[in-house]
Amino acid sequence: MSFRLKDVPLLSRSTLDRADHVRLDPDALREGWGKAKVLRVDPRGKVRVDNDQIVLDNAAVVGDGPGDAAVFLGVVEGSHLWAVREPELDGTLKDLRVLGSVDDFTAELLSTAYALLNWHDRARFHGGDGSTTTPARGGWSRLNAAGEEEFPRIDPAVICLVHDGADRVLLARQQHWPETMFSLLAGFVEAGESLERCVEREVREEVGVDLRDIHYLGSQPWPFPRSLMLGFAAIGDPAQEFVFSDGEIAEAHWFTRDEVRAALQAGDWTATQPGARLLVPGSISIARTIIESWAD
Template sequence: MKNAEQVTFGGGNIDRAAQLRDDPQALAEQWQTAQVLVMWRGKPLCQLAAAGDVPGALAWLPATHPVVKGQETEAVFLGRCAKDVGRFAIDISTWEPEAQDTDSVGGFVDLSEQRHPELPQDSGFAELRRIMAHLNRAEAEFAATARAIFGWHETHRFCARCGEKSNMAQAGWQRICPSCGGAHFPRTDPVVIMLITHGESVLVGRSPGWPEGMYSLLAGFVEPGETLEAAVRREVEEETGVKVGAVSYLSSQPWPFPMSLMFGCAGEALGRDIKIDPNEIEDALWVSRQDMMTVFAGDHPTIRQPRKGAIAHFLLQNWLADTLD
């Protein structure tokens, strides 16, 4: 797929500069002129837009800012943009807002924005899924990296070998157990998401709890010892009863909710009969190319457009445009 890396969170062309992660002196030098992204409970600090608008840029702070200063030992080194200054991220999830915006919390999309009294007045924390399609490629990749790596630290604070509390190392890219010496690295969970077609129709499904009218491509985790192709066939048959023949790879997307890598694949269905497993999904149906065009135009009477920024939207958009090759 020629435009595979145009997917959201891809194509940022950032230099992760991994060779600096275990070089304390180099990291200290990078920190002096660093731009730092502050994270709060998975939300990046953004430059807030006018009321009703979606933030379109991250709010980077200098390492000298009072909220950031002295945090270098707990900061994650994200890398650089070409010859740009070093980019780091810190997490302040222990902060409790005095006047929490709860009106928009919950539901399928978190529309709330939290403002920290010591941070710039035009900045606030916003849900990454809400803003992901509005960020430029580099900022989207930095934000996704920060969210995923802090999510891993939050759920992997103790050694998987002996249970002792582990310590952050290598600028956030490793945890070391002080008791048994075990080294632990960030995990990424592989997930297949499938553009399953039969003639001029595509197979979509919906999970329980999704907003009314929301359908997407089928997806599922890859199991140990399983190829991507086998996972595609297994997941589709388990969820819908549809058997799949030829499978090919299209594109991938880092999906930091919490720490997955989505493998976009195309599959050719061997038939159209659907028998859903209600323990897996709520509904599944075939949508013709013409009807999917109506969905993307926002004019379909019962199906809403897939969320912009998600790889499902990206794959369907390319399928409609006949640009999968």
């Protein structure tokens, strides 16, 4: 049995005009600052919210112009959007993972801001010669003294729903998760490795199950801190004994479709369900979209 994603994952629904041509024009960036909006993000990834809606400040609150700490996110209704890292913020603060209802625009705005700001926090020195770097292209690259350019780093990771080809799915719980929290198996792609071989290796390392019929489903940015999740599905054998060889997984089980549907109806990891055996990830995760697609 094969299936496709029933929806585009939440963080993959692009609605923002990223305006690449504006990044290359320093004059346009400065001129647009006057009526720009700015998203302020604290070191923990939290932003100011009002009634669960993110707060965008006028650029004048931040300064007279886009300093080196600001990153250009795009253009909405003729106005520039920027993000800056703030050491401390006042008011009601939340991050993307705990916001209530997230629309497509908010999801993309936050995920892009997180990814860029997280990269800048870790890219202040050139990877080749160790020299100090400075932001360029509205924060979409950094230059060393010789003019050599580095771009935001993205770490590819696979995430795979393993099922039996019929009515059961394999879900696992990591060592540090509460007893009812289960999700799909995932891991980072290694150098010199294809995506499909990574899926095979990660599942074998984490639970000892061999796979067949691996197929790609879709992708989603996951800026915690800078991953790109690549979703797959594959078939495994429920009769194969689990082997937790890498120490990441505390337990794994084959759940029926009815059990998964009941967990989806119950909510997500934040739900309080006395006696529940299974809770699944929330809506911003591609894991949720994949699980829902299989369950349907």
